[in-house]
Amino acid sequence: MRLSIYQGLFLICKFLPTSAEQCTSETFRINPDKRDVKLQGFTYRTFEKISPRACFQKCIRRKRCHSYNYNRASLRCELNLNSICVSDGNFHNDIGYIYVEMDHYRGDPLFDPCVGNQCAEGEVCESLQNRKVVCLKDDCKIPKEELKNVAPGKTSGQSSVYGNAIAAMALDGLLSTHQHTNEEKFPYWWVDLGNMHNIMRIEIINALKPGYGNRLHNLDISVGPCLDDLSLFAHFKGPGISEQHLVFERRQYTDGRYVKLTIKGHTALHVSMVHVFAYPIC
Template identity: 40%
Template sequence: MQQVVFIIAVCVCFVSACQITISGGKFNSDVCKGYGRLESKVDILTDKLDRSLHLLKKINEQVKDCRHKTSLIRNVALRKGSQQSSWYGNTRSWGNYICCATEYANDGNATTTSATNLDNMPYWWVDLGHVYDIKRVEIINRSDGYGHRLHDVDITIGRTLNELSLCAHYKGPGKTGQHLVFHCNHQMSGRYVKVAIKGKEYLQLSEVMVFAPETSG
């Protein structure tokens, strides 16, 4: 009978980790105390592991967010279809200059230049092919002289050429080879980006870059 009581006492001890005294003899409580200390250490280690896993999860989310913000934004205007108000000289080279076709403004080569005639309100626009959430527009001014011709510029964005809204205005005048960066006054989406001068002037652009996430609408 005492053996049965002893076995039951051992089971209860390991469940409750309590000090137990049995009628007819004392049960050794050191086993329960040892179990209690071990259980406490396990709890501490489990808590540390949970905190470490939570920290690793946050770090992983931050890395993914950084990758999304940096690697997916690109120049969506590169080598896309474009038009300008006129084509100076109807030529692709002028003396030592590679000028003046409309596609020279978004061919990825800043040594080439698009150029219009001396127009009233000259313009250049690009069809991005899809609607994008535009992050910024960058312009590299003509690199072979006459940089002052870039002035009073409106940069507009829209889903069609008939519904363009102002992104930014540049008073100028520009400098030869100048790299200009424009952030819209508010979040804008569009398929078309247009660069136009308000007044009578030549519009000469070495490069127009439109930066947006790769995903499109």
């Protein structure tokens, strides 16, 4: 029996899903927004050895997925957050990648299986046999390897500098050094981890100089994809004491690229060391 054009295209998409960056059937067609380019710094989930169509489905089923990078050679799928701080500078040339945004397809019943049942930020919509969809918790398996401190050597900054106690001194691994801001309202310190990480634990070693540890109080520790898009990871009421080793940990990871410490009051922010323990993106 002779196959129709649509049936033939469907079979091509089904049995040769990795043959091209664009695949067409009766109801599926994507056109990359950028070719040989990827968005860096905002990937929060990765999937290996999957087809272009499967990568599209992984993204559109997740409300928090704004776009994805897909590599045709390695079959690697990278889901990106919808961050307010994405700019042209975050796109980098990388041969073999395509970049696709979901805004063109979300809400269109030809492409979006979750129309009429949009899931929450931390959920993924899964299709049932009766074509209905349910919202399930979108979680990835915690890696078996040990947590790593991903902060050393990364770019950092602070609201002001007292003397020569710059922000990087909280990441140099030396207890004999420290970062130090001026006395001011809402002093802060931050570190850019360079890419999204699954952050599990943040440790702070307070200033070692006797009599200054109580400056650390009413401290907000925030995590997020950029400095303008942070959420509270932990709060330390304090006051702290000199040389105090503070540990803030969650059972469930929080994905983020930036970690920021802010004292809500008028004082100086003065800590000896900051560790950010995290897993690679999953």
